Amino acid sequence: EVQLVESGGGLVQPGRSLKLSCAASGFTFSNYYMAWVRQAPKKGLEWVATISTSGSRTYYPDSVKGRFTISRDNAKSSLYLQMNSLKSEDTATYYCARHETGRGYYFDYWGQGVMVTVSS
Amino acid sequence: DIQMTQSPSSISVSLGDRFTITCRASQDIGNYLSWYQQKPEKSPKLMIYRATNLEDGVPSRFSGSRSGSDYSLTINSLESEDTGIYFCLQHKQYPLTFGSGTKLEIK
Numbered sequence: 001e002v003q004l005v006e007s008g009g010g011l012v013q014p015g016r017s018l019k020l021s022c023a024a025s026g027f028t029f030s031n032y033y034m035a036w037v038r039q040a041p042k043k044g045l046e047w048v049a050t051i052s053t054s055g056s057r058t059y060y061p062d063s064v065k066g067r068f069t070i071s072r073d074n075a076k077s078s079l080y081l082q083m084n085s086l087k088s089e090d091t092a093t094y095y096c097a098r099h100e101t102g103r104g105y106y107f108d109y110w111g112q113g114v115m116v117t118v119s120s
Numbered sequence: 121d122i123q124m125t126q127s128p129s130s131i132s133v134s135l136g137d138r139f140t141i142t143c144r145a146s147q148d149i150g151n152y153l154s155w156y157q158q159k160p161e162k163s164p165k166l167m168i169y170r171a172t173n174l175e176d177g178v179p180s181r182f183s184g185s186r187s188g189s190d191y192s193l194t195i196n197s198l199e200s201e202d203t204g205i206y207f208c209l210q211h212k213q214y215p216l217t218f219g220s221g222t223k224l225e226i227k
Contacts, residue, residue, distance in 0.1 A: 044207065
């Protein structure tokens with residue numbers, strides 16, 4: 001059974017940093033692109049970052065480019081999101097998601113999410 | 121960036137009725153569209169991939185279709201468990217973009 005379990009969320013002041021983790025199990029982690037998707041309270045979904053299988057390629061929207069860094073450790077089946085220079089608008093539930101491989105790279109599995117609150 | 125315009129934003133439907141949600145893509149996305157259902161306090165669940173393919177385990181009353189730049193999710197014979205928010209996602213190119221969501225309630 002595929003499982004994605006996020007951790008590392010919490011309350012952080014504006015301008016500070018936070019690192020999220022996602023522990024994957026139930027599949028061969030190194031074979032899949034992985035991503036982070038966030039959802040502000042009572043709002044829609046926003047894609048935040050994607051990383052290739054080896055970690056050599058990363059993709060971000062303009063809203064987080066230069067502030068957030070996605071990384072992975074295939075030996076530990078773990079995905080990370082380093083978030084720097086946090087802003088109040090980064091307040092959201094952050095989901096770890098697996099990109100399907102072979103039929104279009106949509107998200108086929110999601111974690112339960114972790115809350116990040118940016119406030120003074 | 122590709123914009124996904126989703127409609128309606130909310131709707132109340134009677135049990136047993138048929139219901140359709142639509143996402144219009146601002147550029148060609150070539151069927152690289154998926155649909156997700158989200159229940160309160162839960163993570164999204166994949167329902168349809170590549171515009172028309174039903175994910176394993178999803179009831180057959182759900183279906184996806186395409187007409188030009190319009191992509192639709194249809195629920196035939198609505199059941200109470202179908203309530204929630206539905207989102208579309210284009211995964212043709214980065215940045216990946218979601219529709220704004222449709223909240224489905226039972227009348």
